[in-house]
Amino acid sequence: MKTDKNPTINEYSEILKALGHPVRLKIVCGLVKKETCNVGTIVEKLSIPQPTVSQHLNILKNAGIVTGYRKGTQVCYKIENAEVIKIIENMDINFCGEKLI
Amino acid sequence: MKTDKNPTINEYSEILKALGHPVRLKIVCGLVKKETCNVGTIVEKLSIPQPTVSQHLNILKNAGIVTGYRKGTQVCYKIENAEVIKIIENMDINFCGEKLI
DNA sequence: TGACAATATATGAATATTAATATATACTAA
């Protein structure tokens, strides 16, 4: 309840909008479970073209949800935002065999 | 954890997408607090044209988030989805004087 | 019934999103 630094309605709606795409939600759920993941692994697991994945990661980055850090030739992404972890962990998702990352 | 009837990733992304708009998030947060509200009141409180409000309510209805019921000449909306209440109540929103509904 | 109030729907223009292809950049190893 440190109300002051909490996200405003507009900030939350930005976050929810970014999470409101199946590919991005899979990525974020995966990162909540895995802590960290590089781009190539996401590309493989989701079977989506690499530029498309980078574009989605960029949207998540702009929403303040993830950050990336270099690790040699790869870039690893992780969740940046504690609020988002709370939101995701609070949802009872039925993964029904769905593969994440 | 009755995993079977919980929303899937795709269903959740639909919900989050619907919540990912400042006007709709205000409406939903307001309904979580107020239990129920008619269209006219939302129009007044948010100072947004009536058709625009009806359109947003329709999006929320299609996402399974709210339902409306007639009460004489008015239509009252309320939250339909328990998952959504959980999501909203779990968020630490800084309303900073923002008026809801 | 007619008039009015409350809400919904239709339409369309402006804008945004999505996702693919092509290309550029950054790092590593030889």
Add this chain to the structure above:
DNA sequence: TTAGTATATATTAATATTCATATATTGTCA
């Protein structure tokens, strides 16, 4: 330096969203 791997960015066409105006529908009451 060069080649190769990993990732990012640019561009673009298709599609979707947003939001306003105009109009239709539904219910109430005299």
